[in-house]
Amino acid sequence: MTRSTRTTRTHTRTRPRNRLGLVAAAAALGLAAGLPAGAPGAAATPAPAAHRSTATASVTAANATGPAAGTGTRITAAEATAPRTPAGTGTGTGTRTTADPPRPTVTPPPRAAASRTAVPRTAPARPRHDLDGDGLSDLIGQEYDTSAYTFLTGNGGEAYTPFTVDAPDPGEVFKDFVPVGDLNGDARPELLTLSADGRLTLYETTPDGTRPPTWTGRGWQVYDRVVAAGDLTRDGRPDLLARDKDGGLYLYRGTGRVTGSPFTARVRIGGGWGGYDQLIGANDVDGDGVGDLFARSLTGDLWFYRGSGSAAAPLRPRVKTGTGWNRYNTVTGADDLDGDGLGDLLGRSRSGTLYRHIATGGGKFGDATRHGAGWEYTRMLAGGGTTALYGKAQSVGVTAAGTWWKYDALADGAYDAPYDITDPAGPGVPATMKFDYAAAMHTRNHATFVQLDRAKLYLNGRQAASGWTYDMTVGPGDLTGDGRGDLLSRDAGGTLWLHPGDGAFQSSLGARVKVGAGWKVYNALAGGGDYTNDGRADLLARDTAGRLHLYAGTGSATAPFRPRVLIGAGWNAYDRLVAPGDLDGDGKADLVARDAPGRLYRYAATGRGGAATFTPRVLLGSGWQKYRLLF
16 A cells, blocks of 8 residues: 655744734735625635744843744844743743754663563563554654654664654644554554544554554544553454543444444443543553553542453453552553563653653552653653643734734643744734634644634634624633534623534634523633543633632533532732643643733643632743733
């Protein structure tokens, strides 16, 4: 089978002119095409969102005067002073360059001695993602700029190798990589990709990528986790587990095929699984040839569910195997790293360091050993215990002088160093024009640029509606359960409306649905994904007294929210609430807040809801009052 001739996304690239400045200029000049309110239009096929590049040189405070200007952009010395973040936060603090971000590194463990581990009762399970055929699994990851890569054990496991998924839409950014294993017994593993709109797609792999897809299933957006745990039923075929958003767990048995029906119809095997924020398919960690599962609670306890080999009850009762695992934002089932036949685990710390835990048998592991660094630039690892938050991972600030600075999220609790995205040909921004970012409205994993101008709504530069006289517009994600992000608006009378999205890059909106009245009591609405650990988009609302409330999503278009829950008071100390997506790499949406003096704080979501929705605030930096607009 010949691979199609698509351009491989490599790690070396230059930043194209960002779409954002061009959109602002087009709207200000009245060049965007007009459409009647709510009417569909022909969606364009734009290029993927601009890549990010990162500073690599350290600088002193004396020369930390802001990022270099974008290509063709002229800025003054005053405009070049972008807000900085304090040292030690993990975010860039120096002058931006066009160099690549640091590549992650790997230091493989020594090979296990023959006498180190007891002989397994049966043959060890086959590795799930052995791309190069050496009998050991390889790491597959994707960075925030959408570059996918692998570390192949066949070349020592230390070399970063670009990895290309031969997808029908080369611009699509996947929600997850699921390393299912060798489904058809041809000694080559398959890889599943999960799309934001609910498509699960199967690919045969090569050492540097995949072949074209062999199967696609739809409707998988009903799950918040899809997990490859290995062969759970002892029939020699890899299986899948999937958790729905109400905590039900389902088994999909492998059929031995990669076309037609690779998996059987689902069977419910349990409920109450919603209390875990990570489910880790670990393959075989105890040497019995059957796949195993680990689950991490919100308090950081790690639970071992040993595979039974029975299709009727594939998991044995849980056994607590560790505490303190919430020091990692992601725990990954890496298969056997050291050659002893037992599956091992990897954990990424909240500073971006990768650690390995070598299995010692019985679902237990040794102490953490450093496995690599620079992993804060990695958005997801195949086999990770959490599904990366999708559809929003950036913020933008616009100065009074009209200079636009973009901040990309990392997985270490902070933004990357900012860069200038001002369009040199664009006019200034009128004070009456409003902007925002909406989450998960398409399959590019980039927030949709929302622009309001003279009662017209533009989404990524194309007019989506006229007569848009609402005083608030926000896009927290998919509120209807169809895998497509939606918008909310509030009218002058205080009624909240839901506008369903269609999943296109330049979305059209369906007929509005009334959510409810009485929303005039709020002076701020924000949302960028899931705050409650159920995989559904939620909404934050601050009332005029400064109380912040959480409206947990239901996934229903007719009743999209549960009754509100109070998070806390005193939030009127902030003049701006911004939902940037996930800033710390744990798959949960976070919140940033700016106070009047210009200090910016991060509130990390816990997944618990209520008064415990967020951890105590962390200072990200000062000087943010220079932004007239921040979204």
